[in-house]
Amino acid sequence: MKRFALAGNPNSGKTTLFNGLTGSTAHVGNWPGVTVDKRDGVYKKCAEPISIIDLPGIYSLSPYTPEEVIARNYVLDEKPDCVINIVDATNLERNLYLTTQIMEIDVPIIIALNMMDAVEKRGDKIDAKALETKLGVPVVSISALKGAGLTELMDRAYETSKAPRKGRTVLESGALAHLITDVKIALDGQGVENPLFHAVKLAEEDELEVRAHKDTVNMVEEFKKTFKDDTFGDDFEALIADGRYKYISENFSSVITKKNKEKFASTKSDKVDRVLTHKIWGIPIFLLVLFAIFHTTFSEDFLYLGKIFGFSSLEDLGVNTEALGGKLLACFYDGAVFSPGVIINNLWNNIIVEYAFGWLVDIIAESGMSSWAIGLLNDGIIEGLKSVLSFLPWILVLFLFFSILEDSGYMARIAFILDRMFRKFGLSGRAFLPMIMGFGCSVPAMINTRTLADDKERAATVRVIPFFSCSAKLPILTAVAGAIVATFGVGNADLITYGMYLLGITSAILAVLFMRNTTLKGETPPFIMELPAYHAPQFKNLMIHLWDKAKHFIKKAFTIIVASTIVIWVLSHFSFSWAFLEDEQISESILAQLSMLVQPIFTPLGFGSQLGEFGWVFVVAAISGLIAKENVISTFATLAACLAAVASLNINGLDIEAEEGIGAVQAMINATGIGVPGLIAFIAFNMTTIPCFAAVGTAKAELMNGKSFKGTLIFWIVSSFLVAAAVYTIGSWWWTAFIWAAAIALTAWGVILYNKKAEKNK
Amino acid sequence: MQKILSDFIIGETGIVKSVVGEGKIKRRLFDMGITPGAEVLLRKKAPLGDPIEITIRGYELTLRKTEAQLVNMEVKG
Incomplete structure (x- = not known):
């Protein structure tokens, strides 16, 4: 079976795409880093079934975080038949930074340009054809959320996977082009797979690579002695990162047509953000949200209506809570209106579980089994199950x-x-x-x-x-x-x-x-994190979470x-x-x-x-x-x-x-x-x-x-x-x-x- | 005018000149797009004054003042 790997930035819609392709119910969230391990599923609508591997979301192929190492090793060692690089079209520049790195590996690659609908909604345009020509790999526009363009993506990915592809780098015109070419030739001579990728990583003096290719590192050291850049000195890691971003902004700004030319335009998300992370109100709002969650889940006096209006309890009202009608009523109200969480809990425990198991217990008790068997079933298993299910x-x-x-x-x-x-x-x-x-x-x-x-x-x-x-x-x-x-x-x-x-x-x-x-x-760890744009939660997503749980x-x-x-x-x-x-x-x-x-x-x-x-x-x-x-x-x-x-x-x-x-x-x-x-x-x-x-x-x-x-x-x-x-x-x-x-x-x-x-x- | 990113006030914009420091943190800053020539807007500070939120390359990034100290900027206008 062919294997396609999904790679892309955190929060770029990778998991949504994975769910769309495989019909799986993997967990999706608007938080960078929700997928932390690789998972797989099967796509069945192609000429043959294809195994889809969802890699963790990453920004780069650096050796510094476990997710990046997992993703990188998967592509290098497991040699998938094709890498589907999902790119968030609303954030093209940073997303393509990863693309320029994956492109250096000798593996067929296809770009899934996601969230094109959001780009259009903004009034902007991205020329997918022009992007394809510039990158030299196929580009397909999709909307992972709406499931649009998935068939075309997979058909083209299938075609792409048939022919092998040699890695290419965007650094070929940069200051380090010579070094990279020389190291690549040396590695190629040693029979190393993916010579270009390893050459670039060696030039970066990537910890993992330096350990793996000890003898070739000398070439980099020698080159370093003769080299001096005005801005970066001999910091090759910086030079390479800069080279990638320079290439991207020089080549790809032309594929985007922006309606709003203002560089730092304010969006709806920013307006929401201004309130939620307000200098004074930010923390009180957060505490209020936490309180609201616990109140709606657990309170037996929702919004304190009972206290405020002094409602009477069911007993005072003369309701018989033994009868089914009274029992039902008691799920919602008793001297105070219950919070939604409590109501759901009552309905489940006092009605559904109660009647379902009560019925079963009676049958078992009257079945004429030996007393220890009845004891095991009723007092052991059913009692245990009931108490566990009661807090679902x-x-x-x-x-x-x-x-x-x-x-x-x-x-x-x-x-x-x-x-x-x-x-x-x-x-x-x-x-x-x-x-x-x-x-x-x-x-x-x-x-x-x-x-x-x-x-x-x-x-x-x-x-x-x-x-x-x-x-x-x-x-x-x-x-x-x-x-x-x-x-x-x-x-x-x-x-x-x-x-x-x-x-x-x-x-x-x-x-x-x-x-x-x-x-x-140890040192306090760094905190450098993307803040994703706000969006209304997706009903389907929420239900998937709940069902899973x-x-x-x-x-x-x-x-x-x-x-x-x-x-x-x-x-x-x-x-x-x-x-x-x-x-x-x-x-x-x-x-x-x-x-x-x-x-x-x-x-x-x-x-x-x-x-x-x-x-x-x-x-x-x-x-x-x-x-x-x-x-x-x-x-x-x-x-x-x-x-x-x-x-x-x-x-x-x-x-x-x-x-x-x-x-x-x-x-x-x-x-x-x-x-x-x-x-x-x-x-x-x-x-x-x-x-x-x-x-x-x-x-x-x-x-x-x-x-x-x-x-x-x-x-x-x-x-x-x-x-x-x-x-x-x-x-x-x-x-x-x-x-x-x-x-x-x-x-x-x-x-x-x-x-x-x-x-x-x- | 030269300034380090951690000294920026809210609403100030500038161009990244260089990133100092080393290893993990520097690489992370680069990977997130803080490279020489990139335009940065200091959007806001967290309620307790730290970390800060910047707009860079069309998205929002948060980092601490200690990390922003590594970024040398040329203030715009």
């Missing part, structure tokens, strides 16, 4: 908002606004995107750190991403917070949830500060989570001698016995030995969270069903199947006598400890070297014990706050002193 709506709603931010181009501005603050912690504003993505899911967030150019910054970011409580940790928060309010009558569930998010962020900041001054010391989540729920629920149910219903245990005998189970062994080490965190007979349930839940965080609450649900069977415990009055696992946690509280500090410490522990399997695997792949990965695992264990211990001790004995503060101050002082000394020695 939260994930999707939250994810929808992040997609809108990303698609519209606002996310890039947030990085712009926040960079100054991030620099204080030794990071760049770019680290903000992976971190905020962490609120959705750690896995894509960690993958996205590839857009960070600095290795140490990446490692620090990957490590703290799990502290940005992901959507799978949200049920732990809502369940435990809800149970605290219901049992102890203290506080407000929203406030506790919000506080825990803040605790996670604070821990992340402290951890980054600590690492950037000790183990991951839902699919991924449901798949996870039905595979890894069901598997681990079964394991936990079996471990909690069988003893070491493999005898089936009734619910009442749970203390003799394998699970209980193993957890009791490790229970003491959680004592400083408030959920260890002090909890007595049933204290191990918190340990089990935390451990099962290592498989998937959704497991923490589904484990509670499974175990609560067992504990409820122990009649001596006063939990019979509780509805342990109550929504969002609150009942299950209440059962745990009654069974163990755990206090508020211990419960909060339990949330804190889960938020900062080793994340789920999937995230750990991703971190391992992203960190690339094994030492850094081991360090990361140790970092997660240490930080979660420290944070949870701090929460527990301060919550139990307020004055210990001074001890913790003193310890932090002492550490900071020690680090500063040590670094000063180290600097002096240098």
Whole structure:
């Protein structure tokens, strides 16, 4: 099968084109650097099926960022049959800079001139034919968004791929033409493939090339001694970059006809930008946007209408919420109008999941199977599944908002606004995107750190991403917070949830500060980033994002989570001698016995030995969270069903199947006598400890070297014990706050002193 | 008049004269189109005064003042 590679600048519409060609649903966003790995799909509408490879978006083929190296090595080593270079027509100059580099490789190439509709809308014109003549490679106008011109593009690409092509350079008339030609001939003599490309890179003294062609470097060194340019001296890298841009502006300004001759004309996007990144209002607007997102997703009093107008609750109005009609009404309103996120969540949980599974549970219960089979199916699998599926709506709603931010181009501005603050912690504003993505899911967030150019910054970011409580940790928060309010009558569930998010962020900041001054010391990485034009988010794009996310989540729920629920149910219903245990005998189970062994080490965190007979349930839940965080609450649900069977415990009055696992946690509280500090410490522990399997695997792949990965695992264990211990001790004995503060101050002082000394020695 | 890019005020335009510094950062500046002869407009500064946003070669680019210090400019008009 023929292979065509898609190459182009970030944000040039590459992924949209890829989706259009392959019908795939890859993630698209209006943020430079959304595709960070190569992916492939198949195009079927040509004479033969063609494999399409989507390379990461790049500005150049320099050796400095991982994406650039991935793209460059792919084209050089894998030798695709054709490179489709997608060029953003609204930004021709900078896009062609990459084209001039790809053209130096001996590979058939075709230009897809994208966003021509946007150019025409502006009233400008680009002469694609003239461009084709000048470049000497085929040029096809397309609109990736509307799917226009794709057939022509692929037909011509197919034709182009049939004949081999020799690399050409635009530097042949420049000051370095001699050097490049000589090196090329030398490399050709050595039988090196793509001699022109390597010759140019050697002239640039590209790190990767210098290492690969040690003997030929001498030629460059010799030439350098005899050479002096007025502007650049002997800086060949500068000379070459300049040569490319000079060539582009000299040759291609003629293909564009601009309606508005003003060089720095103001567009609609600029007007929007003036408000959103305003000197005074920029930051308040950003905070307001974040608040609006969380309010629309989670608030049970939308726009505070209930508070303002003093609506009556359904109970006062005499509505029967047991009947279907009342139940439906209760999804939308109860003393206050719920926010859209809450409404969707209620409809899903109280109606769809409730009825679908309720029906299934009844069938199984009456099927006449043996009691352990019914127990496994109903209390184990279905309870577990229900608790996992119950927060699908939260994930999707939250994810929808992040997609809108990303698609519209606002996310890039947030990085712009926040960079100054991030620099204080030794990071760049770019680290903000992976971190905020962490609120959705750690896995894509960690993958996205590839857009960070600095290795140490990446490692620090990957490590703290799990502290940005992901959507799978949200049920732990809502369940435990809800149970605290219901049992102890203290506080407000929203406030506790919000506080825990803040605790996670604070821990992340402290951890980054600590690492950037000790183990991951380094220069503050540069922040040189394109700000894409704003555009209204595409409905289709948004739906693709959501569908992808839902699919991924449901798949996870039905595979890894069901598997681990079964394991936990079996471990909690069988003893070491493999005898089936009734619910009442749970203390003799394998699970209980193993957890009791490790229970003491959680004592400083408030959920260890002090909890007595049933204290191990918190340990089990935390451990099962290592498989998937959704497991923490589904484990509670499974175990609560067992504990409820122990009649001596006063939990019979509780509805342990109550929504969002609150009942299950209440059962745990009654069974163990755990206090508020211990419960909060339990949330804190889960938020900062080793994340789920999937995230750990991703971190391992992203960190690339094994030492850094081991360090990361140790970092997660240490930080979660420290944070949870701090929460527990301060919550139990307020004055210990001074001890913790003193310890932090002492550490900071020690680090500063040590670094000063180290600097002096240098 | 010569000036470094980081000293530009909002709305000021100029031509890139040279880029100093080395390695990664310099190459990145070049790759993004900040090469001698390119016209630059300082469009705005972030709310906290840094980074800055410039228009260059028809698009918007943001960079920090520390990076803009590497760019020597000839102020226009």
